[in-house]
Amino acid sequence: MKAFISEHLDLIVAQLKSDQLLPEDFQPRIQIDNTKDKAHGDLACNLALMAAKPAGKKPRDLAEIIVQRLQANTDFCQKVSKMEIAGPGFINFFLSQATLTSVVSQVLEDEAFGQSNVGQGEKVQIEFVSANPTGPLHIGHGRGAAVGDCLSRLLEATGWQVTREFYYNDAGAQIDNLALSVQARAKGLGPEDASWPKDGYQGDYIVDVANSFLAGDTVIADDQQVTANADVNDLDAIRRFAVAFLRREQDLDLKAFGVAFDVYYLESSLYQEGLVEAAVKKLIDNGFTYEEGGALWLRTTDFGDDKDRVMRKTDGGYTYFVPDVAYHLNKWQRGFKKVINEQGADHHSTITRVRAGLQALKVDIPEGWPDYVLHQMVTVMRDGEEVKISKRAGSYVTLRDLIDEVGCDATRYFLAARAPSSQLTFDIDLARSQTNDNPVYYIQYAHARLASVARQAEEKGYSWSEKATECLAQLNTDQEQAVLNLLARFPEVVKKAARELEPHQIAQYLRDLAAAMHSWYNANQFLVEDAQVRTARLMLAAATRKVLAKGLDLLGVTAPDSM
RNA sequence: GCGCCUAUAGCUCAAUCGGAUAGAGCAACGCCCUUCUAAGGCGUAGGUUGCAGGUUCGAUUCCUGCUGGGCGCGCCA
Numbered sequence: 001m002k003a004f005i006s007e008h009l010d011l012i013v014a015q016l017k018s019d020q021l022l023p024e025d026f027q028p029r030i031q032i033d034n035t036k037d038k039a040h041g042d043l044a045c046n047l048a049l050m051a052a053k054p055a056g057k058k059p060r061d062l063a064e065i066i067v068q069r070l071q072a073n074t075d076f077c078q079k080v081s082k083m084e085i086a087g088p089g090f091i092n093f094f095l096s097q098a099t100l101t102s103v104v105s106q107v108l109e110d111e112a113f114g115q116s117n118v119g120q121g122e123k124v125q126i127e128f129v130s131a132n133p134t135g136p137l138h139i140g141h142g143r144g145a146a147v148g149d150c151l152s153r154l155l156e157a158t159g160w161q162v163t164r165e166f167y168y169n170d171a172g173a174q175i176d177n178l179a180l181s182v183q184a185r186a187k188g189l190g191p192e193d194a195s196w197p198k199d200g201y202q203g204d205y206i207v208d209v210a211n212s213f214l215a216g217d218t219v220i221a222d223d224q225q226v227t228a229n230a231d232v233n234d235l236d237a238i239r240r241f242a243v244a245f246l247r248r249e250q251d252l253d254l255k256a257f258g259v260a261f262d263v264y265y266l267e268s269s270l271y272q273e274g275l276v277e278a279a280v281k282k283l284i285d286n287g288f289t290y291e292e293g294g295a296l297w298l299r300t301t302d303f304g305d306d307k308d309r310v311m312r313k314t315d316g317g318y319t320y321f322v323p324d325v326a327y328h329l330n331k332w333q334r335g336f337k338k339v340i341n342e343q344g345a346d347h348h349s350t351i352t353r354v355r356a357g358l359q360a361l362k363v364d365i366p367e368g369w370p371d372y373v374l375h376q377m378v379t380v381m382r383d384g385e386e387v388k389i390s391k392r393a394g395s396y397v398t399l400r401d402l403i404d405e406v407g408c409d410a411t412r413y414f415l416a417a418r419a420p421s422s423q424l425t426f427d428i429d430l431a432r433s434q435t436n437d438n439p440v441y442y443i444q445y446a447h448a449r450l451a452s453v454a455r456q457a458e459e460k461g462y463s464w465s466e467k468a469t470e471c472l473a474q475l476n477t478d479q480e481q482a483v484l485n486l487l488a489r490f491p492e493v494v495k496k497a498a499r500e501l502e503p504h505q506i507a508q509y510l511r512d513l514a515a516a517m518h519s520w521y522n523a524n525q526f527l528v529e530d531a532q533v534r535t536a537r538l539m540l541a542a543a544t545r546k547v548l549a550k551g552l553d554l555l556g557v558t559a560p561d562s563m
Numbered sequence: 564g565c566g567c568c569u570a571u572a573g574c575u576c577a578a579u580c581g582g583a584u585a586g587a588g589c590a591a592c593g594c595c596c597u598u599c600u601a602a603g604g605c606g607u608a609g610g611u612u613g614c615a616g617g618u619u620c621g622a623u624u625c626c627u628g629c630u631g632g633g634c635g636c637g638c639c640a
Contacts, residue, residue, distance in 0.1 A: 169640065172639085173639070319639085345567075345568065348566090423632085511577090
């Protein structure tokens with residue numbers, strides 16, 4: 001509908017230009033907004049405000065001219081029943097009843113309602129979580145999982161071909177530390193012993209890994225199968241087993257969270273396939289490196305960094321961002337013109353380095369590539385006190401804890417319902433309480449109520465057809481109009497959330513829609529005697545239920561038929 | 564010291580690439596279950612949008628400078 005009005009306004013602008021009321025070079029970005037206040041109609045436009053100065057007229061006078069010309073168009077007036085000039089010069093559009101209710105049949109008939117083709121089938125890769133296999137996933141990973149998966153769903157809904165990818169370091173110093181820690185536990189040592197590895201992982205899960213290793217267990221993860229040989233002196237075997245064990249554990253957590261990946265990418269494979277060496281050679285050949293103090297440096301300051309960065313340490317090993325550059329070159333070469341990295345804001349300093357490295361490769365990668373979505377830190381509260389997140393201390397709140405205590409739906413909703421750029425306080429006590437403090441229940445309850453209405457309509461033999469559009473004129477209460485307006489907004493909300501990479505906009509929308517539904521439910525009885533009214537309400541109820549379910553699905557939250 | 568994020572009602576958060584009177588939930592108070600699920604609804608109260616400037620018809624939004632909070636600033640990842 002916005003597009004419809006926008007097209008007509010474009011025509012008006014063209015007319016005004018040819019009538020010399022507007023300068024030829026005037027290029028307005030015509031903005032059609034949803035109104036906050038119903039008194040302002042359904043949609044509002046600021047064209048007269050934008051064009052007033054170029055036209056040399058008062059905004060309200062110009063608005064008057066625009067409205068007159070629109071009123072001359074009968075096609076337009078069929079869809080827009082009334083126009084008003086308001087405030088400094090807004091033009092408010094009141095949609096006709098037929099226009100307002102048309103969304104009901106759209107929703108009921110179009111299984112793809114809300115979807116669009118903005119992405120035009122282009123490939124996009126979303127890398128998220130990417131936790132190292134040194135322990136169970138913590139709540140920060142949970143936020144990454146929730147946001148990353150919702151972004152994936154949003155982009156799928158807007159016509160992109162999405163690859164979900166998980167990258168992990170299976171070979172670095174932290175993995176050595178992991179292996180040493182497991183070995184120490186296998187030998188019966190604890191953190192209190194003198195020979196306990198320096199900075200060893202102290203969490204209880206290390207004991208589990210050690211016991212499983214000693215028991216000769218077999219674990220399967222990421223298409224690899226590892227059987228423990230129970231030899232506490234075989235550090236290499238311990239390393240392989242520990243990585244597989246923890247990867248399996250992480251995958252079970254992610255599965256319980258409703259998140260699945262298409263690709264698991266191992267840092268070690270970058271070395272095995274020579275991609276790191278190839279990238280380094282290219283950087284050297286391109287002249288962006290120099291040797292100093294026995295190390296090899298990349299001149300990242302050429303690309304906006306505040307100082308140059310070491311690529312190859314004096315011990316011959318590469319610093320972490322070098323394989324990162326090789327990895328992203330590989331992403332590019334796999335044909336991903338659009339890549340989104342969802343990661344914790346504590347790693348934001350890598351962005352400049354990776355982008356600098358990619359530019360220095362000189363392979364025509366665009367300057368701002370790839371995109372990043374950074375989520376801020378999550379603070380966990382329990383019993384009114386902050387629970388510290390520390391991977392090495394082993395006393396952090398795991399994603400598994402949350403899923404077990406709070407439930408998958410509520411956890412996903414809480415972690416995705418806030419802007420990623422905002423810090424998040426996760427109050428476990430609040431989230432796990434079975435009271436109505438929990439906003440996800442509010443939305444799910446709206447869905448369950450509508451499902452219940454549908455059941456009872458069926459029991460009473462109140463059948464209806466999706467084609468009964470003539471009944472829709474009966475939808476004239478304030479509450480029904482509010483629901484209709486919100487339903488019509490759904491496609492643009494999905495598009496906007498996808499464009500701005502902000503899943504929380506969906507959560508916000510769903511809350512609004514649920515609120516409108518609950519108000520309606522309380523104000524109007526659905527299963528009334530009047531067949532016309534009843535059918536209209538059942539149709540709107542079915543459409544609302546469908547959109548609630550679609551929205552919840554974008555968040556990865558279930559839409560229960562009863563609660 | 565430098566970089567990124569952030570500051571909105573008592574609390575947790577929204578606010579459409581700058582729009583009209585800044586909105587929800589929780590907490591507080593008052594109502595509504597003989598009616599399709601009260602995990603609900605209706606109403607009241609609650610604000611100098613951290614501070615000071617600037618840009619403009621219009622600023623929570625953009626710019627500058629302060630102040631407070633978080634994260635980062637390693638030949639760790």
